[in-house]
Structure formats: structure tokens, C-alpha cells
Amino acid sequence: MAVTGGAMFLFVVGHMAGNLKVLFGPEAFNEHPRWLRGIGEGLLGYGGFVWIARVGLLLCLVLHMTAAIQLARRAAAARPARYQRRGPVRGSYAARTMRWGGVIIALFLVYHLMDLTAGWLNPVGDLEHPYRNVTADFRHWYVTLAYTVAIVTLGFHIRHGLWSALQSLGASNARRQRVLKGIALGVAVLICAGFLAVPFSVLTGLVK
Amino acid sequence: MRLTLRVWRQAGPDEDGRLVDYAVDDVSPDMSFLEMLDVLNERLIMEGEEPIAFDHDCREGICGMCGMMINGVAHGPERATTTCQLHMRHFADGDVVVIEPWRARAFPVIKDLVVDRGAFDRIIEAGGYITAPTGSAPDAHAIPVPKPDADKAFEAAACIGCGACVAACPNGSGMLFTAAKATHLGLLPQGQPERYSRAVEMVAAHDALDFGGCTNTGECAVACPKGIPLESIARLNRDVLRATVTGAHEPR
Ligand code: SF4
């Protein structure tokens, strides 16, 4: 969980940084995918890097989901008789939303790939001009809403996931625990802000 | 005070159980939770009914026998307090109090509120010991222990094996208990020879005993009457990881 989650976390950070190029206008944004595909061109050919990353991420995703399902099944088996009266959440709220949050993120991912990677669900769907696709998307309130829900869920997922990964890998101790939780929260908020900057700059007209 | 207790009654391990309501008058705020159950049980016995079975021993918060789920919270609403040390002043007149046994496959119900926590003993058998020469007792100060290590080890040694961590965990995991034992012994010089094999074998025993997997939800540490911190689990993970990567638990 920790390792596959960590790899996908790095991707999410990179993805967010790439998205922010939208603020620098259409040229910068449309150039970004070409630049990505050109990484290591001499060795891997044009687009080679992107395909390697895709395969790696897909592998991480499958392993991550497999581990999550195994944990959920173990949890269900460990408590066959439920409590008649369930207590309030006293630990962390983010921790309690990991499983359903993960499902929401996975569903959004499917939509997101069909929308902006394949272009099938996009109002414009012109793969040569990602800038136009993105701005067209966020003029629809329901797209913005779905996107916002997914990003906030992702934020919760990262808030618990990042800290939990550090704990599972043994990095935490009593002194560091509070700092690590603070860092996880800070990173989650930054990532949410970074991703949400795109739809909200479209909505406010900052990006046309 | 007058309370309504909604208590899980189950005649035996294989019987079906259900919640039964009991009205209890004259509850003094100075009674402990168990004393209140004693009063109810006396009445039930007088009336020729079967008293409510619950575990207890020391009644001073040090033996770990007395856990129960009180309104969905392990050991009730007070933090760092066992059920026997919980006083009725934390409840209000007219309250309905739901009382259930710990629920986990690893802790089968024996009767009413009594569960079998023998699974914890299996985890201890797997590695919760040290190797020490027998014979005359060694001098207490023969092996120096750094003070910070001694303090941490003592904090972990406070675990009374009550099982509240398992009961409170949404995954039904017993990692806080396992980690408390591994931390207690693994920090002391006397525990070093088995440090890595202990970590690996206790976790293996834990996983084989129908406990769930830890996802660091943190419910356990909040429920723990002895304040065992979540960092113990990170310590245990660190030793298990080290053993898996370097083979520190294998013969050299
Ligand atoms: S870790 Fe705490 S809750 Fe778990 S058995 Fe020990 S004392 Fe009880």
C-alpha cells in the first residue's frame, strides 16, 4: 500500500504541476504534453516515457486496489458480528473515508481518462488542443462539481495515506508523529489547491 | 439516578444473543460501572433470573479483565479509563446505556459480556518473552538501561491486555497490543537477542489468528485505557521491515 501509493502520489504531484501551466496561457499548456512525450526521446523514442509511466502507474493502481480489497475483506472477516450501537469516530475522519474515497477516486479516474486523455466525453475532444478541452469542460457546472468532489476526496485520501505510509514504513515516532501528520495535512491541502486552481480560474475568467 | 441499561444477553458461545432492557433505580454517582452492574445482578438473582455475566478481577484498572463496549465506545466515555474505574457521575439521569461485549472473531463470546481473549496469549507465546538465565536473581542494576529507553519501555509495558484496541478498531486489528509488547521488550537490553524474530513471529501469529490488518486509523490509541501510543506500531513495523530486508531474524 505504502509503496504503490507513494509512486502514485509522486505522479499526482507531477500532474498538478503540469496542470498549473494552464495559468500561463494556451501555448505553454499545449506544449506540456509534447514536452512529456519528448523525455528520453533518444533512448525511448517519442512518447516512450509516457507509455512506460502509464504501464507503471497501472501496475501500481492494480496492486494498490488489490491490497485495499484484501484489507477490507480481512476487516469484514475479523468482525463477523457487528456492534448494535456504533460509537462515533474518535480517531481520524480521513482514515475512515479511505475505502469509499478510493472507490470515488477510481470512478472519477475512469471518467477523467475518457474525458481528457481519450477525448470521448469531452465537449470539444480535440486532442491536439488540450487547453480548449479543459476550458470547455469547466464551463459546465456539473463537470466542475464532479471534479471538485474527486479532488477533495483525493485530498482526504492523501492526508491519511501519506501519514499512514510513513507510519507503516516505520518513519514515525512520538516526537515526529505530530510533525508528520502536519506535513501530510499541508501536502493534501496544497494538492487540493493546486488542482482546484484550474477549474476556478476558468470559472472566474482568469483563464479563457 | 435512574438509568435504562440495554445489555447484550447471550446464554452461551453458540446461542443467539439479543439486547435486553433493564431499568435501574437508585444509581449513585459515586458507584463504579461494575458496582452498578453488581446492584442489578443482585436484584436479578433475588428475582430468580440469570445474572449478567461480565469479566472483572482487580477493579483498580491494572488487570485488564473488565472491558465492555459502553454506548459503542470501548471502556466507555472517559479517556484512559478502564470500565472498572469508570464512575457513574459521567452519566446523566434518564440515560439509556447500551452495553455489548467486544466483538471480534478472535474474541468469541463465552456468555453475555464475557469474551475469550486467549488469542492474545497465542501472540505472546509467539515471541512475547526474553531469554534469561535461571537460578539466583541478578542484581537489579547489573545491566544498565538508558533512561529514555527505560521510560519508553515502561510506557509500553503498561498494556494490560484488555483488548479494547481490537474492540475499537474498525478493522478488528490487534496491532496496538502486539506493538506494545514488542516495544516493551525490544527497547530493553534483555530483549535484544529475540528482538527481530519476536517482531516477525508476533506479527505472523497475529495475522494467523483472525485479527484484521492495521490501516493506522488510530481508534485503538484513543480507546486504550493505558494510553499506549500509536508510535509503538511504527516501532514494530520498523523492526519487521528491518528483519525482512536484512534477514536480521535469521541466524548469522
Ligand atoms: S494496547 Fe491498550 S487497549 Fe490494547 S490491550 Fe493493551 S491496554 Fe488494552
Ligand code: FES
Ligand atoms: S477489573 Fe482489572 S482492570 Fe478492570
